[in-house]
Amino acid sequence: VITYNVAVTACEKGEQWQLALAVLKAMFDTSLVPDVISYSAAVSACEKAQHWQEALVLFTQMHESELLPNVIAYNAAVSACGKGEQWQRALDLVASAKQKDSSSSHAIAYSSAISAGGRCAQWQHALG
Numbered sequence: 001v002i003t004y005n006v007a008v009t010a011c012e013k014g015e016q017w018q019l020a021l022a023v024l025k026a027m028f029d030t031s032l033v034p035d036v037i038s039y040s041a042a043v044s045a046c047e048k049a050q051h052w053q054e055a056l057v058l059f060t061q062m063h064e065s066e067l068l069p070n071v072i073a074y075n076a077a078v079s080a081c082g083k084g085e086q087w088q089r090a091l092d093l094v095a096s097a098k099q100k101d102s103s104s105s106h107a108i109a110y111s112s113a114i115s116a117g118g119r120c121a122q123w124q125h126a127l128g
Contacts, residue, residue, distance in 0.1 A: 001027070005037045012045035020045035021054070036067050044076040052084030059093075068100070 004027045011020035020042045027034050034042075039062040046055035059077040062069055069077075074097045081090035 001032055001035055001038070004032060005035070005041065008038055008041040008045070012041045012048065015045070015048055017045040017049035017051060017054070021058075024058075034065070036062070036070050036073065039065075039067065040070055040073040040076065043073050043080070047076040047080035047083065050080070050083045052080040052086055052089075055080035056089065069097075 004023055007023045008020050011017070011023060024034055024038060024042050027038065039058055043055045043058045043062075046052070046058065055077050059069065059073060062073060074093060078090045078093045078097075081087070081093065
């Protein structure tokens with residue numbers, strides 16, 4: 001799993017989102033189970049490429065796999081929604097993160113949600 005995680009992370013850093021998804025698929029094909037790091041890097045790769053739908057699919061798959069998303073996954077998913085002007089989805093993710101962890105570690109997610117609301121002229125909703 002570690003080797004695959006390094007590959008997915010390298011794809012994310014190199015802005016190769018499709019290759020990151022291919023590596024994730026290869027994990028399943030070889031009967032390896034992706035972990036939080038695998039999914040977080042893939043979600044982040046999709047976010048950087050402005051593919052919010054794919055980022056949310058991966059985020060949902062993480063939940064369905066009974067993995068708890070980390071701060072990186074939440075922030076990447078919220079940011080992907082923001083870039084896709086999906087302010088309501090971004091706010092839903094922030095609310096979900098807040099329910100699971102009330103710490104200040106989600107400051108970036110809040111900022112991304114506010115940015116998403118601002119892009120869509122929905123800043124009042126973003127401020128909650």
